[in-house]
Each structure stands twice: as C-alpha cells, then as structure tokens.
C-alpha cells in the first residue's frame with residue numbers, strides 16, 4: 001500500500017453530493033418530537049411556523065436515506081471543503097504508540113468550527129423560501145459566528161441574541177459577527193416581551209442560553225418573514241453534518257484504511273452524529289463493525305449519567321420536546337466549567353444509537369482535557385478548541401492502551417475546531433487555576449426531577 005500522507009485531501013469532484021440521513025437505516029427510529037402544548041407529535045405545519053419549511057421537512061423525515069446537497073451549498077462548501085483528514089504522525093511519535101491516529105479537521109474556516117456546515121444549509125433554505133432573515137441565540141458565539149457568515153453570503157438579515165455575560169466578556173466573537181453584518185443583541189434585551197419580563201424580574205441579570213433562545217424564538221414568530229434556526233441537537237443539523245463523516249469515509253477508503261475506532265466530542269451531538277453517520281449506517285445494515293465513542297465533559301454528563309426521556313430542548317420551554325438522554329433542561333453546569341459542551345441534552349439520533357448499544361460514551365474531566373489539548377497543540381501545530389479536546393483526550397488514552405497491547409488500531413477522531421477564542425480558558429489552565437467539578441447525584445436528581453412527565 002502506498003505511503004499515507006500527512007494530509008489526505010479529497011479532490012473537489014470527490015466531495016459528497018448528498019447528505020446521509022442515518023435514521024433511514026435505523027429499524028427502531030428516534031421517538032418523534034412533540035408539540036410542547038399538546039404533547040402530540042409535531043406536524044409539519046406546526047414546525048414550519050418556527051423553522052423554514054424545507055428544514056422542518058428534513059427534521060421530520062426518518063425514511064429518506066439521501067438528500068441532494070443543493071449546488072449553491074456545495075459551491076459554498078468548496079471554499080473550505082473538503083476538509084483534510086490528517087494522519088497524526090507527530091502525535092503517534094510523541095506517544096510512541098503502534099496505533100494509527102487520524103483526525104478530521106473542521107476548524108479551517110473563519111467561524112473556526114464545523115457549525116458552518118449546517119449554518120450555510122439553513123441560510124440557503126431560508127433564502128429559498130423568500131424570508132427576510134433568521135433569528136438565533138448564541139452562548140460563547142461559535143454558532144452565531146457561523147450563522148452570520150452564512151447569512152451574509154445569501155444576503156439575509158441575521159439577528160443573534162447573545163447571552164449578556166458573553167456579549168460583555170467575549171467581545172471578539174461579537175465583532176466577527178458584526179463584521180459579517182449580523183445584528184447582535186445582548187440577552188435579556190428590551191426588544192422582546194420575554195426579555196422585558198426577565199429584566200423586570202431580575203434587574204441586572206447577565207442572562208442565560210435558555211433566555212436567549214426564548215427571545216430568539218419570540219423575535220422569529222413576531223416578525224414577518226423571519227424564522228428561528230438552531231445550530232445543534234436537531235436531526236436536520238446532523239443531516240447537514242453528515243458531510244463530515246461522508247468525507248472521512250471517502251478519504252479512508254481512498255487509502256484502503258478501515259477505521260477501528262471513531263471518537264467524537266458530544267455537546268448537542270451534531271459533529272459526533274455527522275462524523276459517525278455513514279459508519280453507523282454500515283453497522284445498522286450489518287456491513288461492518290466499529291467501536292464508536294462519544295466523549296462528554298464530566299461536568300455535563302448527559303449520556304453517561306442522564307435519563308432517556310422526553311425533555312425540553314431549551315430552558316425557555318418553547319421548542320418541541322424530544323426524547324433524549326438528558327440531565328433536565330434546568331441543569332446548568334458549574335460556573336468553573338470552561339470547556340464547552342454545556343448542553344443539558346443530546347441529539348435524539350445519538351441518544352437512540354447509544355440506547356441501542358451501537359455506540360458507547362465516556363466522560364472526561366476538564367483538566368485532563370486541557371492537558372491533552374496542550375500536548376496536541378505542541379506536537380500537531382493546531383490550537384484545538386476545548387470542545388474538540390475532549391475527543392483528543394480519549395484518542396490519546398486509547399493510543400496509549402494500544403502501546404500496552406501492541407495493537408495497530410486505526411483511531412479516527414473529529415477535531416471540530418480551533419481554540420483562538422477560548423484563550424480565557426487556556427489562561428486559567430496555564431495559571432493553574434482550572435479545577436474539575438463533577439456534579440453530585442443529588443444535583444443531577446434535582447434537575448431531572450423537574451422534567452416534564454410524558455408517557
């Protein structure tokens with residue numbers, strides 16, 4: 001076999017022209033999402049009031065295996081895709097492992113993460129529907145940044161409700177969004193009824209993601225020609241992110257490499273779901289087997305310590321209910337948690353694959369995550385996002401195990417983004433001020449017990 005290069009690039013013509021919907025190959029499908037008012041499965045009509053119609057259709061479709069990627073989206077993808085699959089020769093050498101480590105690098109665009117893959121698709125469908133613009137929320141700002149890039153490309157108005165504490169403490173992402181023409185409002189604001197109410201009730205509050213979602217949804221449904229968009233968790237987002245897995249598989253196939261282990265970090269589950277979709281499809285069809293690992297923070301352990309039940313997707317309780325592994329929508333990770341992946345629940349697709357035992361999950365503590373990030377940055381030359389570094393941690397641990405057993409496993413992990421906007425977290429780590437926090441069973445029980453009761 002030919003020598004494997006450091007970077008396996010696909011040619012433009014080898015890029016996927018269809019997204020893959022893994023639900024089509026699942027015999028037992030993820031449970032339907034429910035209308036939070038009626039607790040009945042959401043209809044296309046109801047969902048189309050909040051989301052763009054084509055996206056609502058994708059959300060509800062669990063039988064169509066492939067969706068053509070529209071040419072306008074593919075041509076945008078071509079500006080930063082195909083993304084490289086990198087053989088981590090330097091990391092292997094550092095670890096002195098017989099394992100072969102590969103990572104799919106999604107940080108090679110201005111938004112700095114994989115989120116652009118879905119942002120551009122969502123903006124495209126909004127434009128195609130003739131909308132004026134979209135609204136969304138952002139916490140730290142990765143999703144807002146990706147969406148503002150996508151909206152500026154299609155000349156759509158982009159209204160971002162950014163959690164006030166981030167708006168004030170993380171001015172850099174805010175400025176990237178404004179450079180792309182987005183309207184960034186600190187949340188809670190005085191623009192919406194819910195914002196005014198929260199401001200009156202809690203004067204001086206610095207906001208929360210749940211509150212920002214409620215404001216963004218209100219802004220979408222009260223303005224003519226606007227819809228709300230979301231950057232993770234939803235099945236439509238996993239569909240768009242399948243481009244990551246399809247490219248990864250094509251690159252591996254090009255060199256005759258069979259992955260043994262596939263590792264991804266899991267917040268809402270979109271990059272992981274996208275990376276593993278084609279491989280999970282092979283498992284579901286009985287064609288191959290892979291050891292797939294979802295990695296989550298020990299401070300927000302929805303798969304490893306949550307319950308599998310219907311819950312609100314947002315703290316504001318306005319989005320549909322989804323059956324998922326969750327810690328309860330009222331769960332807020334400890335303030336000392338700096339490493340991202342703070343979402344209380346998990347994509348219903350990832351949840352169902354996990355529940356069926358097709359993938360496994362593990363949790364890691366943030367100091368060990370930053371140790372892995374530091375090692376990776378020093379040998380591979382990329383400053384990884386803290387989120388991505390969860391996957392790095394487990395890839396390193398697995399490669400070290402191979403050293404003991406002598407196995408030449410092919411380990412593939414998703415490097416979802418870069419960490420240039422996460423330097424406050426790196427600073428904490430470098431100053432030795434980073435601690436670990438693992439919630440107690442009592443704390444988890446408290447938010448879990450407040451979940452909606454749905455049979």
Ligand SMILES: *Cc1c(COP(=O)(O)O)cnc(C)c1O
Pocket residue numbers: 112113114115142143231232233265266267268269270271272341385387388416417418
């Ligand atoms: C948002 C984000 C994640 C987590 O989101 P998922 O939906 O779980 O993929 C991971 N890595 C980076 C760099 C992100 O920006």
